[in-house]
Amino acid sequence: xxxxxxxxxxxxxxxxxxxxxxxxxxxxxxxxxxxxxxxxxxxxxxxxxxxxxxxxxxxxxxxxxxxxxxxxxxxxxxxxxxxxxxxxxxxxxxxxxxxxxxxxxxxxxxxxxxxxxxxxxxxxxxxxxx
Amino acid sequence: xxxxxxxxxxxxxxxxxxxxxxxxxxxxxxxxxxxxxxxxxxxxxxxxxxxxxxxxxxxxxxxxxxxxxxxxxxxxxxxxxxxxxxxxxxxxxxxxxxxxxxxxxxxxxxxxxxxxxxxxxxxxxxxxxxxxxxxxxxxxxxxxxxxxxxxxxxxxxxxxxxxxxxxxxxxxxxxxxxxxxxxxxxxxxxxxxxxxxxxxxxxxxxxxxxxxxxxxxxxxxxxxxxxxxxxxxxxxxxxxxxxxxxxxxxxxxxxxxxxxxxxxxxxxxxxxxxxxxxxxxxxxxxxxxxxxxxxxxxxxxxxxxxxxxxxxxxxxxxxxxxxxxxxxxxxxxxxxxxxxxxxxxxxxxxxxxxxxxxxxxxxxxxxxxxxxxxxxxxxxxxxxxxxxxxxxxxxxxxxxxxxxxxxxxxxxxxxxxxxxxxxxxxxxxxxxxxxxxxxxxxxxxxxxxxxxxxxxxxxxxxxxxxxxxxxxxxxxxxxxxxxxxxxxxxxxxxxxxxxxxxxxxxxxxxxxxxxxxxxxxxxxxxxxxxxxxxxxxxxxxxxxxxxxxxxxxxxxxxxxxxxxxxxxxxxxxxxxxxxxxxxxxxxxxxxxxxxxxxxxxxxxxxxxxxxxxxxxxxxx
Numbered sequence: 001x002x003x004x005x006x007x008x009x010x011x012x013x014x015x016x017x018x019x020x021x022x023x024x025x026x027x028x029x030x031x032x033x034x035x036x037x038x039x040x041x042x043x044x045x046x047x048x049x050x051x052x053x054x055x056x057x058x059x060x061x062x063x064x065x066x067x068x069x070x071x072x073x074x075x076x077x078x079x080x081x082x083x084x085x086x087x088x089x090x091x092x093x094x095x096x097x098x099x100x101x102x103x104x105x106x107x108x109x110x111x112x113x114x115x116x117x118x119x120x121x122x123x124x125x126x127x128x129x130x
Numbered sequence: 131x132x133x134x135x136x137x138x139x140x141x142x143x144x145x146x147x148x149x150x151x152x153x154x155x156x157x158x159x160x161x162x163x164x165x166x167x168x169x170x171x172x173x174x175x176x177x178x179x180x181x182x183x184x185x186x187x188x189x190x191x192x193x194x195x196x197x198x199x200x201x202x203x204x205x206x207x208x209x210x211x212x213x214x215x216x217x218x219x220x221x222x223x224x225x226x227x228x229x230x231x232x233x234x235x236x237x238x239x240x241x242x243x244x245x246x247x248x249x250x251x252x253x254x255x256x257x258x259x260x261x262x263x264x265x266x267x268x269x270x271x272x273x274x275x276x277x278x279x280x281x282x283x284x285x286x287x288x289x290x291x292x293x294x295x296x297x298x299x300x301x302x303x304x305x306x307x308x309x310x311x312x313x314x315x316x317x318x319x320x321x322x323x324x325x326x327x328x329x330x331x332x333x334x335x336x337x338x339x340x341x342x343x344x345x346x347x348x349x350x351x352x353x354x355x356x357x358x359x360x361x362x363x364x365x366x367x368x369x370x371x372x373x374x375x376x377x378x379x380x381x382x383x384x385x386x387x388x389x390x391x392x393x394x395x396x397x398x399x400x401x402x403x404x405x406x407x408x409x410x411x412x413x414x415x416x417x418x419x420x421x422x423x424x425x426x427x428x429x430x431x432x433x434x435x436x437x438x439x440x441x442x443x444x445x446x447x448x449x450x451x452x453x454x455x456x457x458x459x460x461x462x463x464x465x466x467x468x469x470x471x472x473x474x475x476x477x478x479x480x481x482x483x484x485x486x487x488x489x490x491x492x493x494x495x496x497x498x499x500x501x502x503x504x505x506x507x508x509x510x511x512x513x514x515x516x517x518x519x520x521x522x523x524x525x526x527x528x529x530x531x532x533x534x535x536x537x538x539x540x541x542x543x544x545x546x547x548x549x550x551x552x553x554x555x556x557x558x559x560x561x562x563x564x565x566x567x568x569x570x571x572x573x574x575x576x577x578x579x580x581x582x583x584x585x586x587x588x589x590x591x592x593x594x595x596x597x598x599x600x601x602x603x604x605x606x607x608x609x610x611x612x613x614x615x616x617x618x619x620x621x622x623x624x625x626x627x628x629x630x631x632x633x634x635x636x637x638x639x640x641x642x643x644x645x646x647x648x649x650x651x652x653x654x655x656x657x658x659x660x661x662x663x664x665x666x667x668x669x670x671x672x673x674x675x676x677x678x679x680x681x682x683x684x685x686x687x688x689x690x691x692x693x694x695x696x697x698x699x700x701x702x703x704x705x706x707x708x709x710x711x712x713x714x715x716x717x718x719x720x721x722x723x724x725x726x727x728x729x730x731x732x733x734x735x736x737x738x739x740x741x742x743x744x745x746x747x748x749x750x
Contacts (some may be wrong), residue, residue: 006541012345024563028293028295031295034131034294034295034296037294037295038294039297040293040295041290041293042294043289044293045286045289045290045293045397045462049632051500053418054422056418057415057418057419058415063316063319063320064369066363067313067316067317067320067365068362068366070313071317071359071362071422071426072422072425072426074286074355075359075425075426075429075430076425076429076430077286077289077290078282078285078286078429078432078433079282079425079428079429079432080289081281081282081285081286081288081289082281082285082429082432083610084268084283084285085264085268085281086268086286086474087268088268088269090264090268091268091301092267092289092292092293095289095293096293106643117585123737130198
C-alpha cells in the first residue's frame with residue numbers, strides 16, 4: 001500500500017488492452033457489421049497481442065512500441081495460421097482464441113510484474129541509454 | 131458569482147491572446163518552418179486537384195509519367211522545397227518532417243489506387259486466389275505451386291479476410307503499397323537512430339529511401355510483408371544488440387592484433403563509430419527481444435523463399451564481424467530455415483532441387499537474366515530501363531561519396547557497409563526469375579540511402595549554408611520525377627481496365643472446371659478465385675514466333691475439359707513494350723489463329739478477346 005495510486009495506474013494499461021482485444025474478438029466471432037468488424041480484425045491480427053507482449057519491454061519510445069507491436073502481432077498471426085493449416089485445425093474461432101490467449105497471458109504477466117513492483121515502480125526497469 | 135465568471139472569461143481570453151502571440155512569435159522565429167508548412171499544404175492540395183486531369187488512355191511506354199499533368203509535377207516540386215526547408219534546421223521539427231514524409235508517401239503510393247479503375251498488377255490478383263483457396267479448404271496443397279509450400283502470408287491473409295468478414299481479399303489490393311511503405315518507415319527510423327544522433331541525417335535518409343524504393347515489391351505479396359520483418363529484425367539487433375568494442379574478438383586474435391599496432395588501431399577505428407552510443411538493457415529484456423526475433427523469423431521462414439536467406443546473410447555478416455552480440459542467432463536461424471525446407475517443402479523441392487541449385491554460382495547467367503534481358507524492348511521501355519540504371523548507379527555513387535566524406539569527418543560506418551554489401555551474396559544463389567538483382571538492391575537500400583543522405587549532411591552542424599540544402603532539394607527533386615518514371619514505367623501493362631476484368635469474369639463463368647486457360651503473359655486480373663480448379667499455361671514464346679501449331683498441340687491435351695486462349699490489352703502492351711511487337715503483329719497472329727479453323731472467338735470487348743479451341747471434328 002505504499003504507492004496505491006502508482007500501482008493502480010500501472011494495472012490499467014494491460015487491463016484496458018486486454019478488454020479491447022476481448023471486445024474485438026467478440027465482435028469478430030459474433031459477425032458484427034463490416035466496418036467495425038474490419039477494424040476489430042486489424043486490431044486483433046496486427047496490433048493487440050503483439051502490443052501486450054511488447055509492453056513487457058517497458059520501452060518509452062512510441063515508434064519502437066508501434067513497430068514491434070505490429071511486427072510481432074503479424075508474425076504471431078502468421079505462425080498461428082501456419083499451425084492451423086498444417087495441423088488441419090483451420091478455423092476462425094481457433095485463431096482468435098489463440099491470439100486472445102497470448103494477449104491474456106502477456107497482460108496477466110504484466111499485472112503480476114506491476115504487483116511485485118518489478119515494473120511501474122518509482123524506479124522503473126527500462127531501456128537505459130548510457 | 132457574475133464577477134467571478136467575468137474574471138474567468140477575461141483570464142481565458144488573455145490566455146487565448148497569449149497563446150496566439152506565442153504562436154505568432156514561434157512562427158516568426160521559425161520562418162522556414164512556417165513557409166515549409168504552407169508549401170506542404172499547397173503541394174498536397176495541388177496534387178489532389180491535379181489527379182483529375184490524368185487520362186490513362188493516353189499512356190505510352192514511359193508509363194504513368196507520360197499522362198501526369200503539370201500540376202502534379204509542380205506539387206512534387208513544392209513538396210520537395212518544403213522538405214528541404216525543414217531539414218535546414220539541425221533538429222528539424224519532427225511533426226513537420228513526419229507530415230512531409232507521410233504526404234510524399236501518400237502522393238507516390240496512392241497514385242494508382244486513386245486514378246486506376248482496378249487494383250493493379252497480376253501477381254497481386256493471383257495471391258488473392260491462394261488466400262481464397264485456404265479460406266475454402268483450410269489447408270494447402272503443396273503440389274499446386276511454390277506458394278503452397280511457403281503459405282505463411284496467405285494463411286495470414288486468409289485469417290484476416292475471414293476475421294474481417296470479407297468474401298475475398300481483393301479489397302486489400304489497392305492500398306497495400308501505401309500501408310507497407312508507411313510500415314517500413316518505423317524500423318528504418320529505429321535503424322537510422324541507432325546509427326546516428328543527427329536528426330537531419332535520419333530524416334534525409336528516410337526521404338531518400340522513399341524516393342529510391344522503386345522496385346515495386348510492396349504490393350500485396352509475401353515479399354512486401356517480409357521486407358517489413360527483415361527491417362524489424364535488423365532494427366532490434368542494431369538498437370539493442372550492437373557491440374562497439376574490439377574486446378569482443380577472441381583473446382588470441384586481440385593479442386596478435388595488438389602486436390601489430392597499426393592494424394589494431396585501424397580495426398579499432400572500423401569498429402567504433404563516434405555516432406553510436408552504447409545501448410544497454412536488462413537480461414530479461416534482451417531475452418524477450420531475442421524471442422521476438424525468433425517468432426518473426428519463424429513467420430518469415432514459412433512465408434517466403436528469399437527473405438529468410440537475406441536475413442540470415444545479414445545477421446551472419448554482423449555476427450562474423452562482431453558487430454552484434456547474439457552469436458548463436460545465425461545457427462538458430464539456419465536450423466529453422468533448414469527444418470522448413472527439409473520437411474515442409476519436400477513435395478515441391480523433389481524434382482526441382484537440381485534446377486534450383488543448378489543456377490548457383492553461374493554469375494554470367496544471373497547477370498543476363500537480371501540485367502541484359504531487361505534492356506530489350508520498345509524505345510519507351512528502354513528509356514525507363516536506362517533511367518532505372520541511372521537512378522540506381524547514382525544512388526550507389528552518392529552512397530560511396532557519403533561514406534568517404536563521413537570517414538573524413540571522423541565517422542566509421544562499418545555496419546552500414548556490411549549491410550549494404552551482404553545482400554550481394556544472394557546473387558550466388560539463383561537468378562530468381564531474373565529478379566535477384568532487384569531484390570539485392572531492395573535489401574541493401576535502407577543502408578545505401580542513409581549513406582547517400584550523408585553525402586549532403588556528413589555531420590551534425592548547427593548551421594548549414596544554402597548550398598547543401600539546395601543541392602539536396604535539386605537532386606531529390608530529380609529523384610522524385612525519376613521515381614515516377616521507373617516505378618510506374620510498366621504501368622501500361624501492369625494496370626487493368628474494367629473491360630479486361632469483365633472478360634476474365636466471363637471466362638470463369640463459361641469455362642468448366644478442369645479447363646485450360648492460356649494467355650501470352652500473366653498480366654491479367656485472373657486466378658483470384660478457384661485457383662486449383664483450372665489449368666493455366668503461358669504461350670509467350672509461341673505467340674512471339676507465331677507458332678500456332680504448337681499452341682494447338684498443347685491446348686489439345688486430353689487432360690483439359692476445354693481450352694481457352696485469352697488475349698487482353700495488358701498482354702498486348704507487354705508484348706509491345708518488352709518484345710517490340712506491333713499492333714499489326716498481334717492482329718496478324720489473331721488472323722492466323724482463326725485461319726486454322728480450330729479456334730472460335732467466343733467473347734470480345736474493347737480490351738479483350740477470348741478464343742476457344744474446337745475439338746477435332748467440331749465445326750465453328
